[in-house]
Amino acid sequence: MSLVVDGVVARGAFSRVVSISIEPGRPVGLVGPNGSGKSTTLRAIAGLDRLASGTISLDGSVLDGADAFVPAELRGVGVVFQTMRLFPHLTALDNVAFGLRCAGASRHDARGQARRLLTSVGADHVADRRPATLSGGEAQRVALARALAPSPRVLLLDEPFASVDADSRPALRALLRSLVVGSGICSVIVSHDRADISDLTDVVVDLGSAG
Amino acid sequence: MSTAVIESVTPAPRRPWRQPRKVALETTILVVASVVFARFLEAATGLAGVLGLYVGFAVALPVLAIVSVVRKGRNATIDRFATSVLVVAFGVVCIPWISVISTVVRNGSRAFYSGYLTTDMLITGVDDPLNTGGLAHALVGSVLVVLIASFIAVPLGIVAAIYIVEVKGRFAGFVRFLTQAMSGVPSIVAGLFVYATIVIFFGGFSAWAGASALVVLMLPTVARTSEEVLKLVSDDLRAASYALGATQARTTFSVVLPTVFSGLITAAVLGVARVAGETAPLLLTTSYFVKTSTNLNEPIATMPIYIFSSLGIGTENSIARAWGGSLVLLAAVLILFLIARIASNRLSRK
């Protein structure tokens, strides 16, 4: 059982062949120079872009193929992207509860669950604050909780700690490690920070060399 | 002008538009000299008043501009002349605006007394002294009619914007074209249309009919402004929402719209400002009434019609009342504009 990407990712004039297989609990690190297709690959897995050709499949079932496409909202793929900020109009707690509400939970249940998740990422003290007032590290903890809330089968992280100051990174890395390594989640991490890759991933795919 | 030539001349000054201090000094001297010259011209000829002074200035500035640089060569002379013509033309553009606002304030304040905003014209004739009666009826009526219009036009306008920006439907280009076309509908035609339908069917002038006519005029403004506002929302925010399992409907209503809420307020307020002073359509749909009324099924007074009908009577006091109404209306539009500006500033700071 695993996530398999085997096809051509494309964005604008850019395109390239990507072939990766990701096992649950064994995060894959995606490295390569800027413009080598790392983010494009993540967007394709998340269902935000379509593949130019080929397939993405999860546990043997096709998410994106010649005649099948599961839209992002139905994939159960969690994302922590540098560009995807928290929703500015919601508190940290409601940000985390958002995905649970989408899955049909009542407001009360969703908030209870969200609070537990915030506690597990060590951000329960900021539950009632707006994203604009959070530090980089706090925001990233909340973003992680938000992505994990709907119990995704896949978790995608794009430069997860880029906006976090250096002192907070080891703690966050340890947190992330405890959440994904050995779990049932297939995760992919894109980072320029070598420490992220070596700490968190067993398998490294270098898009810069394969291309 | 060929691009090849342009590219071969690279050493363009970094900030060519910035004028050295010497030029600023020269400009000041030039302008002051022109004003002095205009004073003489005013005294010497029949041109009188502020307008006459400006005509003098408009003649003097280009002439002095040429004289001041003619020794520097042809190009400099043409440049200085063109600049002074632009300045003069810009001044001409501003004169009516300044005149409209200052006249409205000056003449309008004459009609004011302590009860002007709180009394209606039920027991006062339009030609009665200016310390009786007022425009409460028109104020109440305008607020009611515009509010009803907003309740219909604002949601419809936002829906049109959602269709274009969020749904990106097959007819998106067509809907945008229709909105544009609608913004060009003459206001009297909107009134005539509502007369031909609602007024005839329901047998009379009413606030409802007036509001319906205003919807036609308000919808395009709201739709276009909302479209601009929705385009400000970054796609990443939508993507984040989809990735959390939100449907497009939930993404739109729970993420996109709340994020740009103040922008949508701006759209609504601009729509209100657009129609608050519309006169022609209301002539054909609400008619006029001298009593403060909240009955939406009857003729109702509105600010524009109060001004228009007072002016039509043509006596000194009634015309003063028309100016008074103009002042209130202008102030209302100005305040709406400030609100819209503040709301959109809040949006851009986010």
Next chain:
Amino acid sequence: MSTETDVPEIRLISGVRKRTDMLFRGAMTVGALASLVILALIAGFLLFRGFQIFADFGLGFLTSSTWDSGDVNDPTTARFGIAAMLVGSVLIATIAVVVAVPFAMSAALFIEYYAPRAVRTVLTSVLDLIAAVPSVIWGIWGYSVLMPDAEGWAKTLHSWLGWFPLFDVPAPIFGRSPFIAGLLLAMMILPIVTSVAREVYGQAPRDHVDAAYALGGTRWGALRTVVIPFGRSGLVGGAMLGLGRALGETVAVFLVLNLVFDVNFKILASAGGNVASLIASRFGEASPYELKGLMAAGLVLFLVTLLVNAAATAVVKRAKVAV
């Protein structure tokens, strides 16, 4: 791990958008087409109410200048034609555009290329604000402030250029003329034309402007060789938008124009025509049959402005695509 071979059908079903989304998209589509419905209703109802007039007078409705409501009890004595009004509308709107465009152009250039940044921001807001001044206020101002002054200008114009038919007058009365109405409309459409012009001038490629400045050494040289040619089609579009506004304006024109049912090209004379003002002035006391005539006139006005606006939109759009 194989991919292509075992494609379970279940997944394909979940790939279809949720029903709430289909509902949402459908509802938004219906709502968005409200403008289509409204425009169609306007055309439809004005045609429906005015149809009898077209049937009774045919093309004569457009080519005749007689507007006679006749005997109230005998509609056959009535004669309706809007030629004079239509010509007047076009004449006045043309005056407005001809007067407004050079000033709009100068003001736009001044705001965009001469005014300091802070002043530019303020002026841009002022433009928007002035564009929102209600037409009834322009009307009262035009009637009490502009008209007395403009009569004097008209007199001067007549005494110098009276030999030219356009500036001739049958009698020395200069108030309530197409000239004055056109001037007032020019001031009213100035903000919209200026802001369109300002926008297109602002989009002129900065490096070309700078290079031309460096070449010629003067600011005006750069404006003349790069900016003004660049903004030409945008300016045309803005002028046409202004024309559309001017054609449809009612109250302000009504207050400063003497409606006379005669085709008249003497712009300084106290006699002019205007479709919108015709509707506003006759509406109050119109018989049912005359009302139909007004509906027909409204339909003509609606179609003319629609055409002008559609053309303007197309031109402005092309100008922006060209950027």
